[in-house]
Amino acid sequence: MATEISSIGKQALMSRLFEGSGFVNGRGCAFSGDGDFGTVHKVFMEKVDFDLTYNPLRHLGHKLALNVIGELYAGMYSPVGMDVVVALSNRFSAEDVQDLWEGVTAAAKEHGVRHLSLDLVPSASGMVVSIAAYGSAGKEVAQKRKKAQSKDLLVLSGDLGAAYMGLHVLEREKAAFEGTPGGAAPKQPDLTQYKYIVGEYLSPYIKPGIPGRFSEAGIIPCGGYFVSRGLGEAAKRIAADTGLGVKIYVGKIPIASKTFEMAQELNLDPITAAVNGGDDYRLLYIVPLEFHETLRHDFQDWDIIGHLARPEVGEVLVTPEGAEIGIHAQGYEQ
Known part of the structure; x- marks a missing residue:
């Protein structure tokens, strides 16, 4: 009987394909x-x-x-x-x-x-x-790159979820545009109030020279991840690559006010948009704990959103009340 890819997840399938091949x-x-x-x-x-x-x-x-x-x-x-x-x-x-x-x-x-x-x-x-x-x-x-260890910091370059909300706006307006009755002139949507979130999807920005800035500060991250498929997917990759657990604190995840507003309009959870959305174009570095003060003083435009943990912790979101919720990501077996 054929196995549906969705039943095991994309990542598990890719791991199976490389198993025993001699390649990574x-x-x-x-x-x-x-x-x-x-x-x-x-x-x-x-x-x-x-x-x-x-x-x-x-x-x-x-x-x-x-x-x-x-x-x-x-x-x-x-x-x-x-x-x-x-x-x-x-x-x-x-x-x-x-x-x-x-x-x-x-x-x-x-x-x-x-x-x-x-x-x-x-x-x-x-x-x-x-x-x-x-x-x-x-x-x-x-x-100088060190092996990642428990308690190493997770440092993020900007807010999350805006691009995902922007995509929702564009898809909604596309449906309305294509649904215009025959014979009627389609009306171009007014996206003025959604300028930030739509812009984050259509025209993301990455500040040039990021590696040089970290090197000049004496910081060589243990590892780095480009967050374009949601924070949850990045957390899964970190756990797989380091063999360690990942703790991300919900209250530390940066989310723009416009993202919150759009999530409310669509009756969506903004945390879900940040963790399982995509196209955010952010960088997430694993930084040794010893650089905590350097990050606080010289990288105030970055956010410390969590840290690595013991392997048995898994990948979890930590709520303000201290509850730990398992992180799910598309392409991974649930």
């Missing part, structure tokens, strides 16, 4: 040599990873480039180059490709990428974008 699934960055060079490769598919109904192509190019740059930053690598391949159906024009590429090049310039390549190939339907990026780091990153 190098999620995020793949490292080579003595640790001073890293690469990451991702593929993005129309109608799976993005919807061109409401994703302007220039914003999309910028966002997809940031997605791979964020993975490099998570590994403490500064981006050096990107190789981009775009598969296109005949519905796209030269001007469409120009808009997409302008977004990619804008992100490259913002983050100091020195080398870019582009290839265009045909697609039977829709658009597919493949981006391979590579970056470099000082040898001290590999030499």
Whole structure:
């Protein structure tokens, strides 16, 4: 009898595929040599990873480039180059490709990428974008990186849940737009009051030079994660990679007021949006406990949201009352 993937979860299936193969699934960055060079490769598919109904192509190019740059930053690598391949159906024009590429090049310039390549190939339907990026780091990153331990801090670069709420707004307005009665002129939605959350989804921002800032402060994280599929997914990855437990304090998770407002409008839990949403484009580092005071004084724009724990703890959210709730994430067996 065939096994449905949903019954075991994507992560369990991938672990099974690599079992006994002699290879390790190098999620995020793949490292080579003595640790001073890293690469990451991702593929993005129309109608799976993005919807061109409401994703302007220039914003999309910028966002997809940031997605791979964020993975490099998570590994403490500064981006050096990107190789981009775009598969296109005949519905796209030269001007469409120009808009997409302008977004990619804008992100490259913002983050100091020195080398870019582009290839265009045909697609039977829709658009597919493949981006391979590579970056470099000082040898001290590999030499000084410590093994993660219980009590090490989890440090987050910004608020969560806004992009997920923004996506809800866009999907709602898309449904209303497409549901316009025949013969009536479709009305463009007014998204003014949702500017922040929609912007977080369509045009996320990553501050350039993050690895350099940590290095200059003398902090080499034990590990780093690009949070683009929800905080819960990142917590699961941390536990799998370190063999330790993860405690995240609900009261410490940064959530913007606009996210709270939209969650209330949709009757959704904002914590659920933060933990199980996506497209937040945040960085989550594991930082040795000894740097707690440095973080408090020199990284006040980052949030300490939790810490590693003993393996038997598992991955949990800790409520203000002290209750521990197991973290669930898409792609993992519940």
